[in-house]
Structures are given as C-alpha cells and as structure tokens.
Amino acid sequence: MSTTRQPAVIVGVDGSENSAKAVDWAAKQAQMTGNDLVLVAVWAPYARSLNTSPAGALAVAASGINPEREAASLLEDARTRFDPAGINVVAKTIEGYPGRSLVDEAQEGDLLVVGSEGRTGIAGMMLGSTSYYCLRHAQSTVVIIR
Numbered sequence: 001m002s003t004t005r006q007p008a009v010i011v012g013v014d015g016s017e018n019s020a021k022a023v024d025w026a027a028k029q030a031q032m033t034g035n036d037l038v039l040v041a042v043w044a045p046y047a048r049s050l051n052t053s054p055a056g057a058l059a060v061a062a063s064g065i066n067p068e069r070e071a072a073s074l075l076e077d078a079r080t081r082f083d084p085a086g087i088n089v090v091a092k093t094i095e096g097y098p099g100r101s102l103v104d105e106a107q108e109g110d111l112l113v114v115g116s117e118g119r120t121g122i123a124g125m126m127l128g129s130t131s132y133y134c135l136r137h138a139q140s141t142v143v144i145i146r
Contacts, residue, residue, distance in 0.1 A: 007109040008036040008090075010140075012102050012130065013078045018115025020081060022145040026113040027082035036088045039078050040105055041071035042098040068093060099133025106140040116146040 011026035013019055023039065030037035044067065071093040079089065094101045106112040117128030127135070131144050 005107070006035060007111065008038050009033070009111045009113060010038040010040060010102065010106045011078075011113040012098065012115070012134075013039050013041045013074050014098070014115070014130075015074045015077070016115055016117070018117055018145060020078075020115075022113045022115045022143075023078045023081050025143070025145050026111075027087060029111065029113070030087045031085075034086075035111075036090055038105070039075050039089065039091045040094060040102060041074045041078075041092070042094045042096055042101040043067035043071040044097065045095050068095070098130040099137070102130070102134055103138045106134075106138055108139045110140040111143060112138050112140050113143045113145060116144050 009026045009030040011019075011022050013023060027037055029035075072091075075091040075093065079091065092105070094105070096104075102112060102114065112134055114131045114134050115128075116131055127144065134142050135144065
C-alpha cells in the first residue's frame with residue numbers, strides 16, 4: 001500500500017523583511033489548512049568552493065562566516081515569529097541556489113511562499129531573482145508576499 005504525501009506550505013527563509021512577512025503568512029496558512037509548514041533556508045554552494053583552495057579557506061576562516069550555520073540560525077529566528085500550536089513545523093537547510101532549491105522542494109500540490117525580494121533586492125524592483133525564478137518554474141502554486 002502506498003502512502004500519499006500531504007501537501008505542505010513551503011516558505012523560503014533568508015532573513016529579509018519580506019521573508020519574515022512570508023513566514024508569518026505561511027504559518028497562518030498552515031494553521032488554517034492543517035498542512036505541514038516547511039521552513040527552507042538555502043545557502044550558496046560557492047561558499048563551499050571558496051573553502052577548497054588554501055587562500056579561499058583562509059578568507060572564509062578569517063571572515064568567520066559559516067553559511068550552513070547562518071542558514072540554520074535564520075531558521076531558528078523564523079520559528080520564533082509565530083505560535084507553533086497546531087502546526088507541524090519542519091526546518092531544512094539546503095546547499096544550492098535559492099530559486100532552484102525552493103522549486104525542487106515544492107512538489108505539485110504544495111504551496112510555495114516567498115518574499116517579493118530578499119537580502120540582495122535592488123530598490124525599485126517589483127520581484128527579486130528568487131521570487132521570479134519560483135514564479136516561472138514551480139509546478140506548485142506560488143504566493144509572493146510584499
């Protein structure tokens with residue numbers, strides 16, 4: 001007997017103001033529907049490639065930046081934004097490119113929620129590159145929060 005996975009509310013977390021609004025909206029949606037809330041923080045693979053050369057390893061070590069740890073910290077911060085009562089929350093850190101990783105995570109039937117622009121948003125743009133990618137490529141429903 002095969003089991004069918006319940007649809008989930010998947011939200012991209014990047015620490016931006018719009019991401020925080022997206023988390024709030026997604027949590028309410030998950031609470032209303034009874035679906036799982038999946039918080040996803042994506043860290044870029046280029047951070048790992050910097051670490052492969054001696055100079056890159058020194059630069060990363062000197063900066064004190066640990067992208068995977070930073071992603072996990074963003075997820076913990078996101079969890080504190082809402083009352084988890086009645087919501088099954090799953091937190092995931094993924095190494096990859098944000099748009100592609102979020103689209104890959106969201107299956108047909110899921111609801112993918114992203115902020116309109118993230119930390120690298122250019123003032124005056126209506127959509128950031130990640131939200132635009134998700135809108136163009138996701139097989140699931142996409143909600144963009146401003």
